[in-house]
Amino acid sequence: MDCRDVEQLIDSYLDRELPGAAAEAFDRHLEACSRCQDRHGALLAFLSQPGEVCVPAGLRDRVIAAAAATANEASRSGGVVPTEDQPLCLPRLMQPAWIGLAAACLLVCFTGFITLRLGAGHGGLGAEDETATIPTPGVVAGYAQAAMRGPWSPAAVMLHAAAIDGLLQRPDEAAFNLPRRARLQPSPPEAMPPVPEMSLLLRLSTLGV
Amino acid sequence: MAQGAGHVGDAELVAAVSAGNKAAYATLVDRHLAVVYAVVMRIVGNRADAEDITQDVFIRALQKLDQFSSRFSFRNWLLKIASNLAINHLRARKRERLRLPRLFEIQDARGEEQQGSSRHDTSPTAPADWQPLLGQLSAAERAAITLFHFQGLSYLEVAEALQLPINSVRTHLHRGRKKLRDFMAGSSLPESGSWTVAT
Numbered sequence: 044m045d046c047r048d049v050e051q052l053i054d055s056y057l058d059r060e061l062p063g064a065a066a067e068a069f070d071r072h073l074e075a076c077s078r079c080q081d082r083h084g085a086l087l088a089f090l091s092q093p094g095e096v097c098v099p100a101g102l103r104d105r106v107i108a109a110a111a112a113t114a115n116e117a118s119r120s121g122g123v124v125p126t127e128d129q130p131l132c133l134p135r136l137m138q139p140a141w142i143g144l145a146a147a148c149l150l151v152c153f154t155g156f157i158t159l160r161l162g163a164g165h166g167g168l169g170a171e172d173e174t175a176t177i178p179t180p181g182v183v184a185g186y187a188q189a190a191m192r193g194p195w196s197p198a199a200v201m202l203h204a205a206a207i208d209g210l211l212q213r214p215d216e217a218a219f220n221l222p223r224r225a226r227l228q229p230s231p232p233e234a235m236p237p238v239p240e241m242s243l244l245l246r247l248s249t250l251g252v
Numbered sequence: 253m254a255q256g257a258g259h260v261g262d263a264e265l266v267a268a269v270s271a272g273n274k275a276a277y278a279t280l281v282d283r284h285l286a287v288v289y290a291v292v293m294r295i296v297g298n299r300a301d302a303e304d305i306t307q308d309v310f311i312r313a314l315q316k317l318d319q320f321s322s323r324f325s326f327r328n329w330l331l332k333i334a335s336n337l338a339i340n341h342l343r344a345r346k347r348e349r350l351r352l353p354r355l356f357e358i359q360d361a362r363g364e365e366q367q368g369s370s371r372h373d374t375s376p377t378a379p380a381d382w383q384p385l386l387g388q389l390s391a392a393e394r395a396a397i398t399l400f401h402f403q404g405l406s407y408l409e410v411a412e413a414l415q416l417p418i419n420s421v422r423t424h425l426h427r428g429r430k431k432l433r434d435f436m437a438g439s440s441l442p443e444s445g446s447w448t449v450a451t
Contacts, residue, residue, distance in 0.1 A: 054426060057401075085436045086429065089385060090401040096290040102303055106281050106310045111274070113311050 044068045049079050057090065262326035270317055281310055284327055287403065288334045294398045295338035295391065297383050305341055309334045331403065332413040335395045339414075342391040388435045393428035396421055 044052075044065075049072055055061050056069050073079050073087070262283070268276035288309050293302040312333050313320075320329055386394050392414065399405045399413055400421075411418045 054429070057429060058407075058422070058425070083433075086433050089432065089436075090397070090429075093294070093402050096286075096293045098286050098289050099299065099303060102289065102306065103281060103285055105303070106285065106307050107278055109307050109311055110277060110281075110314050113314060 044072045046072075046076060046079055049073065049076075049083070053083060057087075263322035266317060266320060266322065266326060269314070277314065280326070284330050285310075287327065288330055291331055291334050291395075291398050291403060292338045294386055294402065295335065295394045296341055297387055301341060302338075305334070305337050308337055312337070325409075328405065328409055328413065331399060331405070332415075335399060335413050336415070339391045339395055385432055385435060388431050389428045390424075392416075393424045393431070396424040397428045397432075400425055 049069065052061060052065070052069060056066060061069060073083070260279070262280065265276045265280050265283075269280065285306070289302060289306045292305045292309070293299065296302050296305060309330060313330055316333075320326065386397070389397065395414055396410055399410045400407070405413065407418050407421055411421045414421065416424075
């Protein structure tokens with residue numbers, strides 16, 4: 044083995060991938076060759092003997108005391124050892140994604156409730172203006188999408204949806220001052236507003252939802 | 253338990269700890285504290301941080317003891333936790349350093365003073381021997397070199413510990429060694445004298 048072989052094989056040697064005989068030849072050359080020692084000796088020495096790291100006094104006791112405190116805390120909390128992955132101070136049910144999902148479910152229920160109530164006021168499903176009150180899956184999906192964006196977005200959508208639902212029935216009157224039964228009377232065909240699903244979607248888009 | 257624990261394997265000690273045996277836990281700490289601390293110290297390069305992280309490693313191990321499989325080496329499992337915590341610490345510190353540069357200047361100045369004073373009372377081999385060298389490397393390169401060369405782990409074990417593909421480990425090792433070689437060729441450490449600089 045010569046100096047050129049050492050240059051080529053140094054990484055394999057350090058990776059412990061040289062076969063036994065080749066590794067021995069490598070070692071023999073390195074012992075005998077001052078040029079290769081100068082070139083690679085420092086790195087080889089550092090990687091084989093990097094210097095000792097002494098454990099500070101008292102660290103052992105600190106580790107054991109901390110572990111005992113953790114175990115005691117776990118036994119007090121019913122055997123559940125708190126970890127950083129699952130902090131006890133913020134249960135997973137309170138995380139934002141779950142809040143958004145819960146709000147989406149509530150909105151879907153709310154939409155269904157409004158639909159049934161308005162449908163009953165108009166004579167039930169199958170009435171001639173049922174398209175004015177039954178939200179399409181697109182609207183429901185819009186609600187759900189809005190709900191997943193954060194806790195305030197669903198509330199804003201809900202208020203707007205309620206206002207639109209009420210006002211679209213009587214765009215020329217103060218609809219909320221009328222009794223509910225009066226508000227739910229079907230409007231004359233010429234006064235019918237555009238398709239409410241489209242209006243809702245337009246309003247939702249203006250809200251940035 | 254602690255007196256006769258020299259013949260007891262780590263797997264038995266882990267089982268005993270799971271059953272609530274505190275002496276078994278102390279034995280495991282005694283057996284692995286030095287290697288865990290050495291790995292963490294070489295990755296983070298700061299004594300105070302290394303002590304805190306070492307403590308966290310053993311607490312984390314206790315918390316996740318049910319996830320340990322006795323088919324594997326307990327030492328390697330600890331080193332996996334240790335290297336991950338140390339690398340995460342370095343990355344978090346790097347982000348903080350970008351956010352609060354002035355605060356870290358003050359901390360660094362204090363740290364250097366403490367390191368200087370602690371050199372005399374802790375170990376005969378001062379951190380100066382290896383710290384400036386490993387300081388040239390990225391966190392992953394430091395971890396790979398520490399585990400592969402200083403702790404003698406195989407490529408596969410390093411890859412498992414760092415949760416990286418073997419080729420990535422190979423790349424980190426080669427890059428790290430090249431940086432070390434370049435640094436050794438381009439500078440000197442007059443106070444250490446533990447290695448000679450190639451000309």
